[in-house]
Each structure stands twice: as structure tokens, then as C-alpha cells.
Amino acid sequence: MICDPISPKGIALFQQCTKFNVTVLKERLPEDKLLPLVADVEAMVVRSETKITRKVIEAAPKLRVVGRAGVGVDNVDVDAATQRGIVVMNTPSGNTISTAELTFSMLMALARKIPQAHSSMKAGEWNRKAFSGVELYNKTLGILGMGRIGTEVARRAIAFGMRVLAYDPYLTLSRANAMQVELVELDEIYARADFITVHMPMTDETKGMLNTAAFAKMKSGVRVLNCARGGIINETDLYEAIKGGKVAGAALDVYEVEPLPKEFPLRDLPQVIMTPHLGASTDEAQENVGIEVAEAITDYLLNGAVRNAVNLPNLDAKTYALVKPYLALGEKLGRLVAQLAPKRNDRLVVTYGGKATEVPTDPISRSILKGFLESAGGKDVNQVNVRTMASALGLRVEEIKSNEETDFSEWLHVAAYSGEQKISAGGALYGAKKQPRIVRVNGQPVEVVPEGVLFLMTNKDRPGIVGYLGTLMGRHNVNIASMSLSRDIAGGHALTVLNLDSVPSETALEEIRKDPDISNVRVVKL
Numbered sequence: 001m002i003c004d005p006i007s008p009k010g011i012a013l014f015q016q017c018t019k020f021n022v023t024v025l026k027e028r029l030p031e032d033k034l035l036p037l038v039a040d041v042e043a044m045v046v047r048s049e050t051k052i053t054r055k056v057i058e059a060a061p062k063l064r065v066v067g068r069a070g071v072g073v074d075n076v077d078v079d080a081a082t083q084r085g086i087v088v089m090n091t092p093s094g095n096t097i098s099t100a101e102l103t104f105s106m107l108m109a110l111a112r113k114i115p116q117a118h119s120s121m122k123a124g125e126w127n128r129k130a131f132s133g134v135e136l137y138n139k140t141l142g143i144l145g146m147g148r149i150g151t152e153v154a155r156r157a158i159a160f161g162m163r164v165l166a167y168d169p170y171l172t173l174s175r176a177n178a179m180q181v182e183l184v185e186l187d188e189i190y191a192r193a194d195f196i197t198v199h200m201p202m203t204d205e206t207k208g209m210l211n212t213a214a215f216a217k218m219k220s221g222v223r224v225l226n227c228a229r230g231g232i233i234n235e236t237d238l239y240e241a242i243k244g245g246k247v248a249g250a251a252l253d254v255y256e257v258e259p260l261p262k263e264f265p266l267r268d269l270p271q272v273i274m275t276p277h278l279g280a281s282t283d284e285a286q287e288n289v290g291i292e293v294a295e296a297i298t299d300y301l302l303n304g305a306v307r308n309a310v311n312l313p314n315l316d317a318k319t320y321a322l323v324k325p326y327l328a329l330g331e332k333l334g335r336l337v338a339q340l341a342p343k344r345n346d347r348l349v350v351t352y353g354g355k356a357t358e359v360p361t362d363p364i365s366r367s368i369l370k371g372f373l374e375s376a377g378g379k380d381v382n383q384v385n386v387r388t389m390a391s392a393l394g395l396r397v398e399e400i401k402s403n404e405e406t407d408f409s410e411w412l413h414v415a416a417y418s419g420e421q422k423i424s425a426g427g428a429l430y431g432a433k434k435q436p437r438i439v440r441v442n443g444q445p446v447e448v449v450p451e452g453v454l455f456l457m458t459n460k461d462r463p464g465i466v467g468y469l470g471t472l473m474g475r476h477n478v479n480i481a482s483m484s485l486s487r488d489i490a491g492g493h494a495l496t497v498l499n500l501d502s503v504p505s506e507t508a509l510e511e512i513r514k515d516p517d518i519s520n521v522r523v524v525k526l
């Protein structure tokens, strides 16, 4: 369901796929109108207008992905989506240039009062005195939020001969130096900047960041811009600061409430220039984000590939290739341990060893958790909601990077604890092809391909047991694909693991259990 207008090329990409049934809404629908339409919807596409609230998510039991054709996802209840395992994706860079260009246009329009002069001309006036402005050259621009858009604004400002100060708690000094901006504290920007532009996301920290207290620290005659998110500049405080003469002008593209309510005092101030959230409204940006969102959603629905998810860690293609074999192995280990362990576990300890310590481990832990929690959560469990689900179940997840020397160059180990009881399995990647193998079960060495049906049993190490098992399985028409045997000492305790081509019947298992030397007979499906 395409809820907000996206580019025709994006819509065409969806329609091209014969597996999709695409609905394009003709107008933006409020929550109450959307609710009755979403029962069968699996994917929703929005821009900044349609609100994907918790209620909408609850009314859409089949929803798997929300795609934002743009950056900000503040119109999507990401927490509600995450709890349900719904991937929320955005298109982070498709509208960067357009928004940076709008910001720069606003900067110039603000400095030269172009919109005000234009309105006066349209009204038939010729008033040269009222619209005298200031130059940008040699002025100081303060940029709060030096991400994609902030960086592009900085480049344009430097080209215009401005000094650029940047405040961004997450920006490194070397990156700031490379961009030729001066990385300073917030108060220094307030004290030195002639223009201040904000380019951060809306967070608890940035909400209302430019308020009366902040304006008080600024230079008199400062001009401020917000092409990021409404509310980063407190609108009431801005009104007062302009009325009081502290702030000489403001350029706004975004607002605390959108669309703007009829009553909006800043509208009446001649020092304020405004656009209706146009940052991304260019042919180019819309084509970029429309195509990107269509490709990303299609790839997810058809192939399960996740890109630009805001509720999942993102991996670039190179890192993904490194992590991929561990994802598959991790999921199988999680599934194996879940089936061997009792249902109620209070702790899951995941240990990464050898080269596995060098790759991003969060996605691997999520895959392990997915395998582990599947039996509790069924098909609703995925990498998006596994951590939320684990904490809701009271399962503590501990992740350890180990430098212990083992026989394996890259390995994972998963241990589930239920009080004092521990069930564990270890896996490793073999050779250049990184073949996954289960290499430990409850500490016992094995070598098992983590695929299909596994039969596990502990037995006394005695002659004839392999023959007994083989004959019995054959009699019950179950083919053994491979076998792994290990024992502590000759004649001691042994662990036998078989890869089977089918699940043995209960009668077969009962017969096996009759042998007094055999115990802990289990069948698991990977």
C-alpha cells in the first residue's frame, strides 16, 4: 500500500512485480480511515505525512515492512513495529542534496530578504530601502548536526567564503578537519555564529534545543534556519526572540505541527520566511527515494534481504559477505540449543572465538536468538524483534569475545542456562568455503553438518552399538546420511549424532530407548 505520493518510477517498480498487489492511495488518510484498509497489507510506503501508528500496526497483522521514501521516520511508531518484527526502512541519502540546496536557498533568501521583496513587487510596490540585506561572505555559519545534509550545507557555505563551525557530539575531529569545519561546543557556536542551521534528527535531546536559554547566548542579530524537523527550534521561544530583537530572521521548512494550523504567530512576522516542508520536493530527490524504497521493499519481500533498516543494524555489502556464514551457523546453533534445552531459560551466553571476534557480532547474536526463540514465538520472530522478545521473556543475553586457543580458527558457542542446568552447542566454519559444522554438543566434540534432521543420543561406549542403531533405523526405513561418534574414554560415555533423511517414528525411538545402554534420545530439526 503506497500511502503518500512517491515518484511514478517507484510505483512502476512495484507494479512490475507480478507477485505484488499494489494499492496507491489517492490522498493521505488519517488513522481512522487507514485502519479498515490494512488487514491484508504486507508492506506500506510513506513519506512524512501518513502516520503509521501503533493502532495501524495492530490493525495490519500481515504487515512485514514499512518503507519511508525519505529520511525521518518520526511518523512511524518504530517501537511498535520492532515489537511485531516489522522492518522499518528508509532511504537515507536520496534527498540529501535537495535538502542541502533548499537550506542554502533559504540562507541566501534570508540574508537578502528575497521572499519579502518578491511579495512586495507582486503587490505592485517598488521599495528598495526595506529590503537591504547582509552578505554571506566572511560570515560565520554554525551547523548543528554534521551528518549527510549538514556536511553538504558546509561545503556550499565554504564555497561562499563563510567560516563554518560545527557541533555534533558524534563527529570525530579528523572528519571535521577533513571537511574544513571547526568542531566546537554548542555555546561557542551560540557566541560566534551569524547564522545557525540545524540538521539533526528529532530526539529527546534535540527537541526544543534552540529555546529562550539558547537564544540568550546567541549574538544579537543572529539568523536561524530549520530545514530538519519542526520543534528542534521552539516556535514560541523563536517568536519572542524575534519580537525582542535578538533574532534578526528565521527560515523554516518544518514545523511542530504539520500541516500548519490556522493560528501560527510566526507567520505574521516579516522576518520569518517559510516553505511547506519542501526539502525533499525535487524531481531528482523523489525519483531517488521512490526507486530506492521500491527496490529495498521488493528485495525484502522476495529475498529477505534487509537494507537501510532503522530498527536493525545495517551492514554494507562487504561486511555482509563476511558475516553471512556466521548468520546461518548461528541460527542453527540457536535452534539446536532451544530444542535440547528446557523451555524456560534465564540466560543465554554467546561466545565468539577466533576470527569470529573480528566481525560485527550483533547481527550474529540476533540470528542465534532468532533460532533460539522461534519455538516460543513462531513465525513472528525475526532479527528485528528478537532482542525485545528476549527481554520480554526475561532471558538475559550475554555476549563474550574469547581469545581462548581452540582447534578452530573461527567459532561460536551458545549456552542456555535454566538455573544451574546448562545446555550448549558450539559451531565452527571450516576451510576457505566456510562450511558450517556443529563441533560441540554439551562440551562433547562432534562434527555434524547443521542441516535437516539430527538424531542425538548418549550411550555406553560398547561394541555393536553402531550396528544396532543402523539396523534399527534401516528396519524403520530411515536413512542415515552421516554419523558422528565421540566418547570420553574407551568404554566410557559416548555421544552419537546422526544426520537423518527423515524423522524416525515414535515406535522406532521407543525401540531405541529400550536398550539399557542408551539414554537421552533426542530428535531435532534444523
Ligand SMILES: NC(=O)c1ccc[n+]([C@@H]2O[C@H](COP(=O)([O-])OP(=O)(O)OC[C@H]3O[C@@H](n4cnc5c(N)ncnc54)[C@H](O)[C@@H]3O)[C@@H](O)[C@H]2O)c1
Pocket (backbone or CB within 6 Å): 071, 072, 073, 092, 095, 096, 099, 144, 145, 146, 147, 148, 149, 150, 167, 168, 169, 170, 171, 199, 200, 201, 202, 203, 205, 206, 227, 228, 229, 253, 254, 277, 278, 279, 280, 281
Ligand atoms: N526538510 C526536509 O524535507 C528534510 C529532508 C531530508 C531530511 N530532513 C531531516 O534533516 C535532518 C538531517 O538529515 P540527515 O540525512 O543529514 O541525517 P544524518 O543522520 O545524516 O545526520 C544527523 C546528524 O545529527 C547528529 N546529531 C544527533 N544528535 C545530535 C545532537 N544532540 N546535537 C548535534 N548533532 C546531533 C548526528 O551525529 C548526525 O551526524 C533529519 O532530521 C531529517 O529528518 C528533512
Ligand SMILES: O=C(O)[C@H](O)COP(=O)(O)O
Pocket (backbone or CB within 6 Å): 047, 048, 049, 069, 070, 071, 072, 073, 095, 277, 278, 279, 280, 281
Ligand atoms: O525526512 C525526510 O526525508 C524529509 O522530511 C522529507 O519528507 P517528505 O518525504 O515528506 O518530503
